[in-house]
Amino acid sequence: MQLARETIGSELQRFEEIFNNAMQSDVLLLNRIMADIAAHKGKQMRPMFVLLCARLCGAINDGSYRAALLVELLHTASLVHDDMVDDAMKRRSAFSVNALWKNRVSVMVGDQLFTKGVLLALDNNDPALLKIYSAAIQQMIEGELLQMTKANKLSFEESDYFDLINAKTASFLAAACAAGASSTTADPGAVQVLHNFGQRVGMAFQLKDDLFDYGKTDVGKPTGNDIKEKKVTLPLIYTVQHADPVLRKKILYIVKHQHTDKDKVNFVVEEVNRSGGLRYAAEKMMAYRDEAFQLLYTFPPSPTRAALEELVRYTTDRVY
Missing domain, CATH: 1.10.600.10 (Farnesyl Diphosphate Synthase)
Structure with a gap:
């Protein structure tokens, strides 16, 4: 940065x-x-x-x-x-x-x-300004409540996952970018482009966070913590969707009933690593990053644009 x-x-x-x-x-x-x-x-x-x-x-x-x-x-x-x-x-x-x-x-x-x-x-x-942030806060709260209501009915659908991280994470960064833009321009088109830019960055940011939970690097939180909290993220979704019936049943049982068992959680983490779930989630993350760049590049080259590009790269390249 x-x-x-x-x-x-x-x-x-x-x-x-x-x-x-x-x-x-x-x-x-x-x-x-x-x-x-x-x-x-x-x-x-x-x-x-x-x-x-x-x-x-x-x-x-x-x-x-x-x-x-x-x-x-x-x-x-x-x-x-x-x-x-x-x-x-x-x-x-x-x-x-x-x-x-x-x-x-x-x-x-x-x-x-x-x-x-x-x-x-x-x-x-x-x-x-208040309207921009209030809309984002409403999305965040609705996302949290949606996650709570589905806590006992774990969804392994990609669309549900993306809807959730858009509401809980991406909406707020989108609001931040739009609020900054609206403070210096009256062009609604430019504000909307930067709102969309922030949304894509926010999606990439959350995907990076979710990848950390299955990685080998010490990022300040326990590996497998999402599983322990019964949080279904994209690496796990991909693994379950591509597992054979026996393995799928075993993973689902662990997530639902044995998510506090360290050895069982480690088994799921290893399966996610082996299955290609991390690679798939990383590809999605980079796709959102590239969409953010496409939106950013609609503005002419400048030191400010370069700084924003660096900040976006930081969200996907960071090690913690």
Whole structure:
């Protein structure tokens, strides 16, 4: 991501100041928690996509920074709530809000971050920005609920999988790119192209995450964790669809009834590796990446376009 950081280096520095200011509170406990969250923030890829898409269409302005701040506030809120729902003890190698302050505080902190984001748009008379992100949040919530309702009826259909990751992951990155573009251009065509671009990148990003779970590299989470949580991802779907009847029955039984047995999970992981499931999912990931490039290349060559291309390559080439 070096080129991206060089291209918008001063803008990222300003964003960092804006984000840190937004995380401050007059409530002592909340200020302490917010400071801890800010200290362990991630790579901030979404704000980078926002600012680069804004630069691609015009000059970065206050609306661009609001779009970047809003996406980071909403994303952080979703992580706090996710850790609470999943009872996760760690987030980015640090203790989660849930681990330190338990469910009640986690709910309020997530709600506070979400409310900050909404007020940011309303206070600056930016309903278009709020509409873009609200639509994505609605998709995310519907995706989560859909996954919950199907938890006991595991689907091994590719279409269901792609619908789910589009709702849970891709929709939010699509909104980030569209929000950045809309802050610097009034051309609805350009905004839509970058929305579609972000959607393709988001699909590729989630496929990469799902590949990690069956890989051999230490990526900070246990291999086979998706199976333990009965999450059906594309490598597993491909394996089940191409297995002989006996093996298919065995894999399905393990996923449904023995997903907490380490040896059984390892057996499924090995079968996914052997079957070509990883290769198939990687091919789909690269196809989405290439679609993203095709959309990006409708814009003329520039350092900003090159930085976005690098950022896209990072999503598929990263090792963690």
